[in-house]
Amino acid sequence: MSRVAASRQSPSFSKGMRPNHLRVSRMIGFTLTIGTPKAWAGFTIVAAARLAETERAALAFAALSSLAPEHSIATAAAAIRPAGAPLPAFLGGMDDAREWAFFARRPELKAYATAAFEAMEAPDQADFFRHSREVAI
Numbered sequence: 001m002s003r004v005a006a007s008r009q010s011p012s013f014s015k016g017m018r019p020n021h022l023r024v025s026r027m028i029g030f031t032l033t034i035g036t037p038k039a040w041a042g043f044t045i046v047a048a049a050r051l052a053e054t055e056r057a058a059l060a061f062a063a064l065s066s067l068a069p070e071h072s073i074a075t076a077a078a079a080i081r082p083a084g085a086p087l088p089a090f091l092g093g094m095d096d097a098r099e100w101a102f103f104a105r106r107p108e109l110k111a112y113a114t115a116a117f118e119a120m121e122a123p124d125q126a127d128f129f130r131h132s133r134e135v136a137i
Contacts, residue, residue, distance in 0.1 A: 020050040041102070083108055 014022055024047055031043040047056055060079075064072040083104040087096055101109060117128060 024050045086112065 086100040
């Protein structure tokens with residue numbers, strides 16, 4: 001019997017998968033195919049939404065374990081490392097600032113936002129406060 005005929009007779013493995021696991025497996029296929037940093041960032045969002053923390057930890061452990069020791073250490077450090085200081089905004093900078101904020105961890109966001117607000121002149125603080133009330137939370 002050919003493999004094609006055998007696969008038609010046996011039930012599809014994906015039909016037995018939990019819906020969240022099926023979505024994540026499709027997403028990783030898309031991500032591997034596209035291969036861009038933005039695609040991997042999208043995979044991160046889907047994995048966080050669809051997998052339990054223990055499942056994500058097991059996935060991370062398996063991926064790190066597949067690497068050479070020096071690469072696994074560097075990869076784990078890059079995942080944990082803070083985004084660092086934002087780049088100077090020479091030409092307006094909102095795109096750069098938003099990109100930095102995407103990668104920054106919560107403590108960094110809070111620290112830099114607070115420090116930037118405190119460093120502003122009173123009129124700029126008032127403008128910022130008005131803007132922050134208009135943003136949908």
